[in-house]
Amino acid sequence: MSGPTQPLALAAPPSRGARLFRWALGLVVFAVAVWLSACSDGDTGTTPTADGLPVPSGALFAQAHGIWEPSGTDTCSQAIHDAYSTVGPDGVVYPTWHPPVDPITGCTFGHEHGRDPRESDLYAEVGAIPFGYANEHLMESGFGAERHEDHVGHKIEWENDVEMRLGDGASAVFSVTCDILAKLHQGTHSPDAYTNNLHEVVYHIRCTDGTGFSATLLTPIGRAGELVVACDRGDRVSAGTANPSISPDGGGKRAIPAMGCVESRVLQEAASGGRPRFDSALRESWEINGRLRAEGGRTLVSFNPYFQVFNPSRYFDPNQARAIGRPIDLCHRPEIAGRDRCEGVGADVTWDDPRSPFDGTRRFVDINANNVRNADGPTIWYTDPLGLNGSPFPFPGSIRQWIAVHDNEGVDLHGPQIGKDRDYDAEGVRAPN
Numbered sequence: 110m111s112g113p114t115q116p117l118a119l120a121a122p123p124s125r126g127a128r129l130f131r132w133a134l135g136l137v138v139f140a141v142a143v144w145l146s147a148c149s150d151g152d153t154g155t156t157p158t159a160d161g162l163p164v165p166s167g168a169l170f171a172q173a174h175g176i177w178e179p180s181g182t183d184t185c186s187q188a189i190h191d192a193y194s195t196v197g198p199d200g201v202v203y204p205t206w207h208p209p210v211d212p213i214t215g216c217t218f219g220h221e222h223g224r225d226p227r228e229s230d231l232y233a234e235v236g237a238i239p240f241g242y243a244n245e246h247l248m249e250s251g252f253g254a255e256r257h258e259d260h261v262g263h264k265i266e267w268e269n270d271v272e273m274r275l276g277d278g279a280s281a282v283f284s285v286t287c288d289i290l291a292k293l294h295q296g297t298h299s300p301d302a303y304t305n306n307l308h309e310v311v312y313h314i315r316c317t318d319g320t321g322f323s324a325t326l327l328t329p330i331g332r333a334g335e336l337v338v339a340c341d342r343g344d345r346v347s348a349g350t351a352n353p354s355i356s357p358d359g360g361g362k363r364a365i366p367a368m369g370c371v372e373s374r375v376l377q378e379a380a381s382g383g384r385p386r387f388d389s390a391l392r393e394s395w396e397i398n399g400r401l402r403a404e405g406g407r408t409l410v411s412f413n414p415y416f417q418v419f420n421p422s423r424y425f426d427p428n429q430a431r432a433i434g435r436p437i438d439l440c441h442r443p444e445i446a447g448r449d450r451c452e453g454v455g456a457d458v459t460w461d462d463p464r465s466p467f468d469g470t471r472r473f474v475d476i477n478a479n480n481v482r483n484a485d486g487p488t489i490w491y492t493d494p495l496g497l498n499g500s501p502f503p504f505p506g507s508i509r510q511w512i513a514v515h516d517n518e519g520v521d522l523h524g525p526q527i528g529k530d531r532d533y534d535a536e537g538v539r540a541p542n
Contacts (some may be wrong), residue, residue: 114536115380119248124497126458130212132229141372142255145440149204149365152437153505154181156194158192158193158194158196158202158205158237159193159194159195159205159206159207159237159317160195160236160237160358161206162195162196162288164194164196164202164282165196165200166199168200168202169200169201169202170201170202171197171201171202171203171204171241171242171244171245172241172244172245172257173203173204173240173241173244173257173258173260174191174202174203174241175187175191175192175204176259176260176303177190177191177204177218177220177260177261178378179218179219180219181219181461182217182462182463182537182539182541183217183218183219183279183429183537184216184217184537185211185216185217185218185219186216189211189214189216190207190218191204193205193206193207193240193295195236195237195239196239196244196303197239197242198239198242198509199242199245199246201239202232203239203240203241203242203245203332204239204240204241204263204416205237205238205239206222206223206225206226206237206263206265208221208225208535209221209533209535209536209537209538210535210537212538216488217536217537217538218537218542219463219535219537219538219539219540219542220260220301220538220539220542221470221533221535221542222263223264223265223266223267223292223472223533224265224266224267224528224531224533226267226290228229228267229267229269229423230269230270230288231267231288231289231290231313231315232290234315235290235304235323236526237312237459237514238263238311240263240292240294241257241258241263241309242309242311242325242508243309243325243326243327243494243508244256244257244258244309244327244494244507246494246506246507247494247506248506249325249349249492249505249506250260250493250494250495250505250506250507251505251506252493252494252495252506253353254355254356255351255353256305256307256327256353256448257316258294258296258301258308258309259296259299259301259541259542261295261296261298261542262294262295262296262297262301263309263473264293264294264295264416265290265291265292266292266416266447266472266473266474266527266528267288267291267292267527268288268289268527268528269288269291270286270287270288271286271287271288271289271476271525272285272286272524272525273285273286273316273476273479273522273523273524273525274333274361274497274521274522274523274524275438275520275521275522277493284318285316285317285318285320285522286316286317287314287315287316287317287320287415287479287524288313288314288315288316289310289312289313289314289476290311290313290314290525291310291311291312291313291414291416292309292310292311292312293308293309293310293395293397293416294308294309294310294419294478295324295395295416295472296541297393297421297423297469297541297542298421298422298423298469298540298541299417299423299433299541300348300349300361300423300431300432300433302336302365302395303336303348303349303365303425303432304331304333304334304348304349304350304351304352305352305353305356305358306329306330306331306332306333306351306358306359306363307327307328307329307330307333307353308327308328308330308357308395309325309326309327309328310324310325310326310327310328310397310399311324311325311536312324312325312399312414314410314412314479318517318522319513319515319517320480320481320515320522321481321511321512321513322401322410322412322479322510322511322512322513322516323399323510323511324399324410324412324496324510325508325510326401326494326495326496326508327494327495328359328398328494328495328496329356329357329358329359329360329399329495330359330361330362330363330395330396330397330398330501331358331359331360331361331362331363331396332345332351332358333351333352333354333356333358334347334348334349334350334351334352335347335348335424336348336363336364336365336367337362337363337364337365337368337426338364338365338366338367338369338370338379338425339364339366339367339391339392339393339394340366340367340369340370340373340374340389340392341370342362342364342388344366344369346425348425348432349432351426351493357495359398360398361395361396361397361398361413361507362394362396363393363395363396364393364394364395364396365393365421365424365425366390366391366392366421366424366425367395367423367425367426368424368426368427368428368434370389370390370391370424371390371391371424371426371434371436373390373403374386374387374389374390375387375390375439375445376439376442376444376445378443379442379444379448380446383450383495384448385439385445385448385449385450385451387420387436387449387450388419390424391419391420391421391436391467392417392419393417393418393421394415394416394417394524395415395416395417396413396415397411397415397416398411398413398415398495399411399412399414399532400496401490401492401496401499401510401512402492402496402497402498402499403490403498403499403500404498404499404500407482408480408482408513409481409482409483409490409499410480410481410482410483410512411478411479411480412477412479412480413477413478413480414474414476414477415474415475415477415481416472416474416477417472417473417474418469418471418472418474418495419471419472420436420450420466420467420469420471421436421460421467421469422435422436422437422460422467422468422469422479422540422541422542423435423436423460423540424436429528431482435460435467436460436467437454437458437459437460437465437467438460439451440454441456446462450466450467451466452453454466460540461539461540461541462539463536463537463538463539465539465540467540468534468538468539468540468542469540469542470533470534470535470538470542471533471534472528472531472533473526473527473529474526474527474528474533475521475525475526476524476525476526476527477478477523477524478521478522478523479522479523479524480517480518480521480522481512481513481515481516482516482518483512483513483514483516484514484515484516485514486512486514487501487514488511488514489501489509489510489511490509490511490512491503491504491507491508491510492507492510492511493506493507493508493510494506494508496510514526
């Protein structure tokens, strides 16, 4: 993604009234652009994208574009959905963030992509996030295998003026603030994450101490073909054949709920008269060990956010088809029906029903450490889609990354959780989401 030649100076946050006005104005412009795009006569030289930019005449469309189709209770058409697109740095058209309810027609998409990025202080600089950009260039880079992800799993979180910590424990001081805008493809409804460890992450950060970078990559999270049981972090489970088979081990982990978590923290608790601990049993943690490296292996950037979810619509159960257990089925058991998260859930509610409380909408991100080692520059680096082989010059399949001329090696700049007080549930939202 693009970035300035020097770190962005963080301005004082606008007033609440100014933020509301900017949000309302942006929503109107956004909606009108989408409406015009959906109603276009097909002239791709004039059709606007969701961020108001024209689609170039004869433009190519990414493989991630146009893969969502309405089903079940969804009321929006595919054409309305596909109008929410953006032109990537490569001139190719990609899907991007959209609200769960179309503001012009009132139709519902049945899924959400997290927090509206247009209110981030970084949006004016980095623009709309093209979903699937790193995936698109993987084969071109010579990786040797494709990796495509579904549309609904792209989730955005951001926060302005985040107070960061320098150091640990009693020695930690609060003297740096950062703007952070992050996106992870985090599917919590299907078995994809059981065996796939390559997931697209976009991470933008700008801090008052000069720390800053914009990274887009397919990052390997843990090992392909295995998962870590969420409620017992030391228990690794072979979940199937690694896919792609050549996926590297990226460190970190995909800590995913398993049947053992459900048995001990929901079923046994309920059977003994206790409160079923759904949040504890079903909590997921996707722990990233992100790196941008120069050719030769020198680390330019490291970051390790944890993307966490409280209400996924599946858990690992090897006794079920495709190893998918559905939390909603727990609500239909007599010892649990009507209790805790199952309150008000009728016997007719299925896993993909908008009435289900298990739809992946309760999420947050642990920011953790952010390190830059780029004292001599340049600010523009090109890496392959895995964040490796960084060069000042583009090459086939390379992705443009921005890194501040800065070095905070030896200083642990780490942040708090963001988004924990937010719930992205909305009208029509349901699994798969």
